[in-house]
Amino acid sequence: MGVIATYLFPTHPDQQAIAEQHALGLTVGSWTDIPHLEQEQLRKNKGEVLSVEKGEEKDRVRIHYPSANFTADLPAILTTVYGKLSFFEGHELVDLTFDDELLAQFPGPRFGVKGIREQLGVADRPLLKAIFKGVLGRDLSFFADQLEDLVAGGIDLIKDDEILFENDLTPFTKRITTAKEILDRHYEKTGHRVLYAVNLSGKTNELHDKAERAAELGANALLFNVHAYGLDALQTLRENNNIGLPLVAHSALSGVLSGQTGSGYPYALTVGKLTRLVGGDFSLFPSPYGNVSISLADALAINKTLTEEKPFEQTFAVPSAGVHPGMVPQLLQDFGDNLVVNAGGGIFGHPDGPIKGAQAFRAAIDASVKGISLEEAAQTNEPLKRAIDIWGTVGTSS
Amino acid sequence: MGVIATYLFPTHPDQQAIAEQHALGLTVGSWTDIPHLEQEQLRKNKGEVLSVEKGEEKDRVRIHYPSANFTADLPAILTTVYGKLSFFEGHELVDLTFDDELLAQFPGPRFGVKGIREQLGVADRPLLKAIFKGVLGRDLSFFADQLEDLVAGGIDLIKDDEILFENDLTPFTKRITTAKEILDRHYEKTGHRVLYAVNLSGKTNELHDKAERAAELGANALLFNVHAYGLDALQTLRENNNIGLPLVAHSALSGVLSGQTGSGYPYALTVGKLTRLVGGDFSLFPSPYGNVSISLADALAINKTLTEEKPFEQTFAVPSAGVHPGMVPQLLQDFGDNLVVNAGGGIFGHPDGPIKGAQAFRAAIDASVKGISLEEAAQTNEPLKRAIDIWGTVGTSS
Numbered sequence: 001m002g003v004i005a006t007y008l009f010p011t012h013p014d015q016q017a018i019a020e021q022h023a024l025g026l027t028v029g030s031w032t033d034i035p036h037l038e039q040e041q042l043r044k045n046k047g048e049v050l051s052v053e054k055g056e057e058k059d060r061v062r063i064h065y066p067s068a069n070f071t072a073d074l075p076a077i078l079t080t081v082y083g084k085l086s087f088f089e090g091h092e093l094v095d096l097t098f099d100d101e102l103l104a105q106f107p108g109p110r111f112g113v114k115g116i117r118e119q120l121g122v123a124d125r126p127l128l129k130a131i132f133k134g135v136l137g138r139d140l141s142f143f144a145d146q147l148e149d150l151v152a153g154g155i156d157l158i159k160d161d162e163i164l165f166e167n168d169l170t171p172f173t174k175r176i177t178t179a180k181e182i183l184d185r186h187y188e189k190t191g192h193r194v195l196y197a198v199n200l201s202g203k204t205n206e207l208h209d210k211a212e213r214a215a216e217l218g219a220n221a222l223l224f225n226v227h228a229y230g231l232d233a234l235q236t237l238r239e240n241n242n243i244g245l246p247l248v249a250h251s252a253l254s255g256v257l258s259g260q261t262g263s264g265y266p267y268a269l270t271v272g273k274l275t276r277l278v279g280g281d282f283s284l285f286p287s288p289y290g291n292v293s294i295s296l297a298d299a300l301a302i303n304k305t306l307t308e309e310k311p312f313e314q315t316f317a318v319p320s321a322g323v324h325p326g327m328v329p330q331l332l333q334d335f336g337d338n339l340v341v342n343a344g345g346g347i348f349g350h351p352d353g354p355i356k357g358a359q360a361f362r363a364a365i366d367a368s369v370k371g372i373s374l375e376e377a378a379q380t381n382e383p384l385k386r387a388i389d390i391w392g393t394v395g396t397s398s
Numbered sequence: 399m400g401v402i403a404t405y406l407f408p409t410h411p412d413q414q415a416i417a418e419q420h421a422l423g424l425t426v427g428s429w430t431d432i433p434h435l436e437q438e439q440l441r442k443n444k445g446e447v448l449s450v451e452k453g454e455e456k457d458r459v460r461i462h463y464p465s466a467n468f469t470a471d472l473p474a475i476l477t478t479v480y481g482k483l484s485f486f487e488g489h490e491l492v493d494l495t496f497d498d499e500l501l502a503q504f505p506g507p508r509f510g511v512k513g514i515r516e517q518l519g520v521a522d523r524p525l526l527k528a529i530f531k532g533v534l535g536r537d538l539s540f541f542a543d544q545l546e547d548l549v550a551g552g553i554d555l556i557k558d559d560e561i562l563f564e565n566d567l568t569p570f571t572k573r574i575t576t577a578k579e580i581l582d583r584h585y586e587k588t589g590h591r592v593l594y595a596v597n598l599s600g601k602t603n604e605l606h607d608k609a610e611r612a613a614e615l616g617a618n619a620l621l622f623n624v625h626a627y628g629l630d631a632l633q634t635l636r637e638n639n640n641i642g643l644p645l646v647a648h649s650a651l652s653g654v655l656s657g658q659t660g661s662g663y664p665y666a667l668t669v670g671k672l673t674r675l676v677g678g679d680f681s682l683f684p685s686p687y688g689n690v691s692i693s694l695a696d697a698l699a700i701n702k703t704l705t706e707e708k709p710f711e712q713t714f715a716v717p718s719a720g721v722h723p724g725m726v727p728q729l730l731q732d733f734g735d736n737l738v739v740n741a742g743g744g745i746f747g748h749p750d751g752p753i754k755g756a757q758a759f760r761a762a763i764d765a766s767v768k769g770i771s772l773e774e775a776a777q778t779n780e781p782l783k784r785a786i787d788i789w790g791t792v793g794t795s796s
Binding site (some may be wrong): 026027028029030034041042044045068069070071073074075076078079080082083084085086087088089133134136137138162163165166167201202203204205208225228229230232233235236240252253254255256257259260261263264265286292293294 | 424425426427428432439440442443466467468469471472473474476477478480481482483484485486487531532534535536560561563564565599600601602603606623626627628630631633634638650651652653654655657658659661662663684690691692
């Protein structure tokens with residue numbers, strides 16, 4: 001019972017002995033110099049080196065930490081397995097494997113891919129998500145106008161910019177009620193549900209009250225800068241049944257944790273596995289295509305941990321930035337069908353405005369799902385044609 | 399009004415233009431392509447490049463972010479100034495400078511160096527802090543025995559190991575009440591107050607209740623793994639007047655944020671300036687002397703931000719690990735008199751046990767403050783003599 005931490009340590013001829021020292025130092029402290037009777041008492045707490053695989057620059061070390069040593073929360077687990085080791089240069093924590101008993105104490109997504117698809121009534125295609133453009137410093141009418149256009153264009157989901165915090169021009173509660181009115185009207189007219197994720201921000205100890213208030217006011221999703229607060233804060237929001245809303249986890253600041261090759265945690269752990277473990281329904285991360293980007297390998301590794309079958313509901317991968325309609329086939333090839341196509345500039349930069357911009361994306365998505373080329377689809381879809389004229393298409397063979 | 403972020407960006411011939419792009423991208427989004435009237439409206443939100451200093455490998459860039467863009471909390475401020483930039487390899491956030499109006503919205507330490515010295519009645523020497531040895535897996539009597547020895551030896555402060563979480567053998571509330579009894583008895587006998595920092599852990603949304611309960615039970619300090627929760631969580635604990643206890647901030651996991659040269663934040667920001675800003679009375683960090691260590695330059699930079707005169711009460715620097723009595727003069731030379739000498743192995747490894755081990759430290763501290771060499775002091779102090787026989791002294795000229 002416990003957790004297995006997989007590390008990469010700078011290669012060393014005595015790696016086995018070094019690993020044993022860490023396994024003791026991070027659990028019972030010492031071993032050989034304590035009496036046999038005490039050893040018996042401490043055996044259930046003792047860390048154990050499971051394997052040491054030698055590599056060229058780094059050795060792969062796996063250490064088991066018993067559940068007896070920590071409570072079932074990430075602050076305790078991460079402090080145990082990496083609190084001290086994080087100070088050692090080049091010592092990476094590359095994976096955490098929880099046993100079933102420990103896993104059962106984490107929630108996973110409340111809705112996940114399946115639940116969100118049911119809410120939206122969209123079973124068979126990637127979702128389309130939009131990003132507001134330049135709401136900071138603008139007023140509610142600006143916000144409302146953008147939202148009207150985007151839902152008219154056929155988006156499924158929209159979120160606040162992650163840098164839009166509580167402010168006088170577009171207060172949190174007003175954004176919720178304004179959006180609700182627009183989204184409800186849209187649903188009555190079209191039967192099409194749209195989620196709006198309002199940015200839940202402020203002091204850590206006020207998050208729950210604010211989120212519950214948001215739910216009461218009719219918010220239907222929450223955006224959360226999880227790495228500005230810690231993964232456990234997201235988990236507590238997931239576990240609060242008075243909130244009960246889809247949670248859109250934003251990866252802002254995760255580059256501090258995962259952005260440096262050869263140190264810290266990989267994105268697949270922070271933005272992937274652990275974000276799903278604690279209950280993110282959506283995980284946003286920089287796409288490998290834009291100017292704010294991570295590597296394709298990192299993006300695919302995130303996607304894998306979010307969508308592999310077990311042990312929780314799947315989390316929607318939301319690769320963001322640099323996405324235009326001509327890239328949709330590439331996105332689907334890279335990430336599969338269970339993703340969210342997320343666009344800002346690719347919608348607002350459309351020559352005929354954001355409604356057509358969103359329509360172009362929907363057409364690209366529909367065509368791609370059916371295996372129709374965008375060039376062919378564009379012949380009968382003017383918005384898509386105009387988008388491709390500007391941005392071109394991206395070959396899926398690349 | 400706002401915050402100035404100082405960055406190091408990889409050097410680039412067009413750094414001024416790149417910096418301008420970031421200053422816009424992280425605030426109002428764009429500028430030259432929006433109408434003059436809207437520019438007027440957005441001017442109060444616009445980020446501004448204050449300076450670009452060219453360097454050999456990195457350029458130093460300072461950007462001002464208006465307070466209008468965020469609420470006065472670190473999650474909002476860090477997300478604004480570094481949420482996206484953290485994804486760019488080699489882009490470091492090296493400092494944050496808050497204007498007075500913004501600063502006034504942060505608390506700083508409740509007690510700080512001055513308040514803690516008053517509580518303990520120790521005005522004129524560094525404090526001595528001990529670390530429990532191997533409590534994990536042991537029971538309350540083991541915990542109580544160690545505590546009795548350590549207070550008998552003359553320590554001022556003791557903390558739980560940061561990897562000791564809620565558990566059946568030494569439950570949180572029992573550690574508090576057991577320690578309180580021992581510390582109260584010690585005070586009645588000697589007039590000497592000792593602080594015991596119990597490890598506040600568990601789920602983020604339970605921290606306040608647990609901390610308030612701890613205060614009710616007579617806890618007199620809290621240990622907190624702040625980087626497992628985020629700096630804002632520490633701030634909310636500092637601001638809760640129903641808690642009102644000295645806060646010992648532990649730097650576990652801060653190596654993820656600050657341990658990699660050329661990326662992330664420096665320790666002076668995370669473990670130094672911001673820990674003080676949000677209210678840590680003590681900030682623990684790896685000493686530059688032990689096996690878990692940071693550089694002397696980093697340690698001194700942390701110390702500087704914790705103890706410079708303004709703008710808040712000073713935070714005690716607690717360089718930890720690898721400290722034995724013979725190093726005390728070096729510690730004082732490096733960190734000044736307002737520090738906490740923190741020892742584990744240097745107390746428990748004393749050949750005559752932990753009481754003598756603590757006494758040796760007190761003798762070393764008293765001598766060092768008076769400018770008496772340890773060799774001279776050891777002539778009239780047996781515990782110190784025995785410690786020096788084993789570990790030697792460290793020359794302050796080194």
